[in-house]
Amino acid sequence: MxxxxxxxxxxxAEPMGDKPVTALSGIGEVLGKKLEEQGFDKAFVVLGQFLxxxxxxxxxTEWLKDTSGANARQAASCSQCLTEWCDAFL
Amino acid sequence: MAEFLEDPSVLTKEKLKSELxxxxxxxxSGEHKKDVYVQLYLKNLTVQNKRKAxxxxxxxxxxxxxxxxxxxxxxxxxxxxxxxxxxxxxVDVFSLTDExxxxxxxxxxxxxxxxxxxTRKLYEKRLQKLLDQPPSETTPPEPxxxxxxxxTLKADGNQNxxxxxxxxxxxxxxxxxxxxxxxxxxxxxxSRGKTPVTTRTxxxxxxxxxxxxxxxxxxxxxxxVLKDLFPNEPSTPTGIIATCRRPIHGAAGRxxxxxxxxxxxxLFQQSVxxxxxxxxxxxxxxxxxxxxPARRSFSIWLKLLVFLTxxxxxxxxxxxxxxxxVNSCRVFVQDNVVNPLLSAMGVVDQEESAGSK
Numbered sequence: 001m002x003x004x005x006x007x008x009x010x011x012x013a014e015p016m017g018d019k020p021v022t023a024l025s026g027i028g029e030v031l032g033k034k035l036e037e038q039g040f041d042k043a044f045v046v047l048g049q050f051l052x053x054x055x056x057x058x059x060x061t062e063w064l065k066d067t068s069g070a071n072a073r074q075a076a077s078c079s080q081c082l083t084e085w086c087d088a089f090l
Numbered sequence: 091m092a093e094f095l096e097d098p099s100v101l102t103k104e105k106l107k108s109e110l111x112x113x114x115x116x117x118x119s120g121e122h123k124k125d126v127y128v129q130l131y132l133k134n135l136t137v138q139n140k141r142k143a144x145x146x147x148x149x150x151x152x153x154x155x156x157x158x159x160x161x162x163x164x165x166x167x168x169x170x171x172x173x174x175x176x177x178x179x180x181v182d183v184f185s186l187t188d189e190x191x192x193x194x195x196x197x198x199x200x201x202x203x204x205x206x207x208x209t210r211k212l213y214e215k216r217l218q219k220l221l222d223q224p225p226s227e228t229t230p231p232e233p234x235x236x237x238x239x240x241x242t243l244k245a246d247g248n249q250n251x252x253x254x255x256x257x258x259x260x261x262x263x264x265x266x267x268x269x270x271x272x273x274x275x276x277x278x279x280x281s282r283g284k285t286p287v288t289t290r291t292x293x294x295x296x297x298x299x300x301x302x303x304x305x306x307x308x309x310x311x312x313x314x315v316l317k318d319l320f321p322n323e324p325s326t327p328t329g330i331i332a333t334c335r336r337p338i339h340g341a342a343g344r345x346x347x348x349x350x351x352x353x354x355x356x357l358f359q360q361s362v363x364x365x366x367x368x369x370x371x372x373x374x375x376x377x378x379x380x381x382x383p384a385r386r387s388f389s390i391w392l393k394l395l396v397f398l399t400x401x402x403x404x405x406x407x408x409x410x411x412x413x414x415x416v417n418s419c420r421v422f423v424q425d426n427v428v429n430p431l432l433s434a435m436g437v438v439d440q441e442e443s444a445g446s447k
Contacts, residue, residue: 053203
């Protein structure tokens with residue numbers, strides 16, 4: 001297995017349903033709050049943004065950094081998490 | 091020597107002012123309508139433009155041609171309104187419409203998603219970055235798409251001793267060829283967005299012609315080789331082919347299929363399951379078995395042990411229950427089970443059983 005966290009594995013294991021945005025890998029309380037302020041209160045909304053960017057990991061990483069103030073590691077983690085989720089369920 | 095526009099109204103007011111200042115044209119004090127600056131521009135600068143072009147008497151023929159052609163080559167084309175307009179629009183990324191922004195990005199080989207409120211800023215930034223790169227390399231971005239015009243440009247360029255056009259021609263082909271093999275081999279959009287930029291920068295840094303010919307050759311060969319490797323792949327307009335990845339069981343926390351792991355043990359497992367409690371084993375297999383296989387075999391041994399114990403105890407019972415023990419057991423059972431039943435019927439039976447005892 002690659003260096004994925006438990007949170008990552010938990011998220012990618014099943015359809016996200018109505019999970020909150022803090023369920024995403026790399027998104028903790030602080031970032032979650034910032035995203036919620038922007039209107040991204042659920043994980044599927046962030047997924048929506050990811051899909052709008054045509055699942056481009058770079059663009060999404062950039063967007064996440066701009067929107068929530070995430071650092072490169074967190075954004076990359078979230079990006080990878082969503083990519084894998086899409087590979088599995090989309 | 092700067093070239094001046096025929097139609098300066100395509101520039102923004104700020105741009106006009108800066109152009110005027112750069113050419114020592116006195117600006118009227120305070121803020122004026124754009125038209126004022128346009129007029130000033132036309133009066134002072136476009137006139138200069140005309141002044142530079144015609145003189146044939148004083149300059150020799152070579153010199154006459156050179157300034158005109160150098161103007162053309164620098165602007166990238168014959169100085170038509172449209173191309174100048176396009177060129178200036180590229181510089182001002184933020185004033186582009188969504189549609190134009192998309193068109194510009196497509197020129198760089200990026201296939202953008204819908205340009206919506208939330209995505210616009212990102213694409214603007216990206217385009218800005220791409221625009222900032224080429225001007226430092228003194229090559230306008232248009233030659234990418236305008237292949238026939240680069241041919242005419244080449245002639246001009248050679249006269250000037252300008253090898254940029256040659257590079258562009260090669261980089262044209264690189265751009266066309268490279269994005270196709272790369273996505274087919276690996277992931278699509280991301281790498282595709284990267285390759286045009288990286289090939290351009292890499293070609294700049296290496297020695298020009300030799301590297302580019304090899305690159306071009308490689309890309310062309312690469313395309314053919316890949317076509318041979320994947321003859322069944324359908325050709326898509328963008329060259330991107332994406333296949334849905336089947337979920338890998340055992341990765342990312344997905345439950346492992348027992349069949350995949352232990353083919354010879356699975357049969358053995360089933361025999362164990364039938365004899366021992368099946369519900370117990372089901373509950374064990376349901377949660378994602380992240381545990382390594384060593385523990386799995388350990389649990390199997392454990393179940394086997396339990397099974398053997400049960401069998402052994404049954405065997406012992408059957409062997410050791412000799413006749414006298416059977417009788418005593420029978421009496422014991424009779425006393426406890428039969429008597430209560432019979433006591434309800436009458437006192438006679440009780441007396442009988444007491445006597446026989």
